Amino acid sequence: xxxxxxxxxxxxxxxxxxxxxxxxxxxxxxxxxxxxxxxxxxxxxxxxxxxxxxxxxxxxxxxxxxxxxxxxxxxxxxxxxxxxxxxxxxxxxxxxxxxxxxxxxxxxxxxxxxxxxxxxxxxxxxxxxxxxxxxxxxxxxxxxxxxxxxxxxxxxxxxxxxxxxxxxxxxxxxx
Amino acid sequence: xxxxxxxxxxxxxxxxxxxxxxxxxxxxxxxxxxxxxxxxxxxxxxxxxxxxxxxxxxxxxxxxxxxxxxxxxxxxxxxxxxxxxxxxxxxxxxxxxxxxxxxxxxxxxxxxxxxxxxxxxxxxxxxxxxxxxxxxxxxxxxxxxxxxxxxxxxxxxxxxxxxxxxxxxxxxxxxxxxxxxxxxxxxxxxxxxxxxxxxxxxxxxxxxxxxxxxxxxxxxxxxxxxxxxxxxxxxxxxxxxxxxxxxxxxxxxxxxxxxxxxxxxxxxxxxxxxxxx
Numbered sequence: 001x002x003x004x005x006x007x008x009x010x011x012x013x014x015x016x017x018x019x020x021x022x023x024x025x026x027x028x029x030x031x032x033x034x035x036x037x038x039x040x041x042x043x044x045x046x047x048x049x050x051x052x053x054x055x056x057x058x059x060x061x062x063x064x065x066x067x068x069x070x071x072x073x074x075x076x077x078x079x080x081x082x083x084x085x086x087x088x089x090x091x092x093x094x095x096x097x098x099x100x101x102x103x104x105x106x107x108x109x110x111x112x113x114x115x116x117x118x119x120x121x122x123x124x125x126x127x128x129x130x131x132x133x134x135x136x137x138x139x140x141x142x143x144x145x146x147x148x149x150x151x152x153x154x155x156x157x158x159x160x161x162x163x164x165x166x167x168x169x170x171x172x173x174x175x
Numbered sequence: 176x177x178x179x180x181x182x183x184x185x186x187x188x189x190x191x192x193x194x195x196x197x198x199x200x201x202x203x204x205x206x207x208x209x210x211x212x213x214x215x216x217x218x219x220x221x222x223x224x225x226x227x228x229x230x231x232x233x234x235x236x237x238x239x240x241x242x243x244x245x246x247x248x249x250x251x252x253x254x255x256x257x258x259x260x261x262x263x264x265x266x267x268x269x270x271x272x273x274x275x276x277x278x279x280x281x282x283x284x285x286x287x288x289x290x291x292x293x294x295x296x297x298x299x300x301x302x303x304x305x306x307x308x309x310x311x312x313x314x315x316x317x318x319x320x321x322x323x324x325x326x327x328x329x330x331x332x333x334x335x336x337x338x339x340x341x342x343x344x345x346x347x348x349x350x351x352x353x354x355x356x357x358x359x360x361x362x363x364x365x366x367x368x369x370x371x372x373x374x375x376x377x378x379x380x381x382x383x384x385x386x387x388x389x390x391x392x393x394x395x396x397x398x399x400x401x402x403x404x405x406x407x408x409x410x411x412x413x414x415x416x417x418x419x420x421x422x423x424x425x426x427x428x429x430x431x432x433x434x435x436x437x438x439x440x441x442x443x444x445x446x447x448x449x450x451x452x
Contacts, residue, residue, distance in 0.1 A: 028209075032205060033200075035195045035196075036196075036198075036200045037200065038195070039195055039196070040199075040200055042200075085353075085356035085358075085359065085393070086357065086358070093201060093202070093203070093205050093206050093355075094201050094203065094381055094393070095201065096200035096201035097201060097383075098199065098200045100200075
């Protein structure tokens with residue numbers, strides 16, 4: 001699995017490349033989740049995921065600008081640098097449910113942002129130069145802002161009741 | 176610009192079509208699709224030089240979601256169509272995709288002989304141990320004690336072991352992957368495409384609608400503890416004794432790849448003459 005090859009970035013370029021990959025995969029995943037929900041007519045959650053994709057997209061643009069990289073630079077599939085099977089900021093697909101509420105989606109987004117904070121926090125500790133440490137700290141702080149933003153958002157959505165997944169016409173066979 | 180930031184002619188997104196998947200939210204097949212497109216970006220083959228062939232079932236919808244040539248064929252016959260295509264058009268990269276019901280039950284016989292022929296194509300099976308499209312019946316890889324309303328107490332029938340069958344039947348590349356590790360799966364699929372002969376990639380792809388307990392697979396999968404081998408005997412021993420959640424390339428061999436005869440040894444008229452009444 002991808003996790004076995006993890007290595008702390010040794011140069012500023014490799015750090016930013018890793019960050020770019022993580023953010024791009026987060027954009028792709030949120031977009032994919034939004035499309036999933038649109039297909040299943042859960043527009044409220046779809047809109048939320050689109051918004052999250054937009055936020056992560058800002059990070060992508062920021063990294064490209066900081067490094068003077070073009071949009072089509074860098075292979076988007078250079079795996080093997082994560083401590084987990086997926087990049088830390090990607091929400092796992094298997095956590096989706098067609099009846100999920102915004103509260104569930106925000107819980108997943110919060111967990112993803114917190115994993116991103118931990119990821120950069122580790123890089124701060126493992127940094128081999130002051131430049132890399134400062135850049136990792138800066139990105140960690142941006143992720144902390146996202147954590148705060150998602151937490152504030154969570155305060156505005158109701159927590160669903162225990163029966164949220166009950167479907168009077170479920171996809172299972174009838175006996 | 177250096178190696179790390181080199182632009183590529185094709186990105187993963189270039190292999191994704193505008194059609195949006197209609198799989199259940201949470202289905203493992205979403206990330207398998209993503210892995211296939213990433214693998215194609217890794218090998219940088221233009222979409223029009225790739226054909227994706229499938230049979231019937233949830234996972235067999237995959238060709239429509241790519242920009243490659245696609246053929247959504249008959250239940251269980253994806254390998255027959257894919258084999259014919261590769262023999263007729265050896266210049267194409269042919270990927271055959273499907274599920275465990277389509278590939279191991281309805282198409283079981285084609286699976287055996289596709290392995291035996293060792294035609295240079297890649298077969299990706301999204302295995303969720305259930306017939307999802309028809310609403311949750313036991314499939315060939317379902318555990319014998321899976322208790323549900325359609326097979327109370329379980330079927331009691333031993334589960335099919337596709338990797339052992341593939342190895343014993345002559346496949347030249349045998350691997351297991353997990354949909355929850357899309358980048359790892361992409362790397363395995365890319366290796367499978369590059370490897371000559373019949374490459375078989377079994378992807379554990381949870382069906383969270385009819386087998387919600389499969390969400391636990393992500394806790395069970397683990398990297399293969401030993402490196403890939405080209406020794407079929409070692410590979411067989413490993414595959415027969417593993418726990419079913421060993422992820423990685425389990426066999427990468429050098430068995431002779433099917434090659435079309437250069438010239439016919441007799442004309443059609445000569446052959447027909449032998450059978451004339």
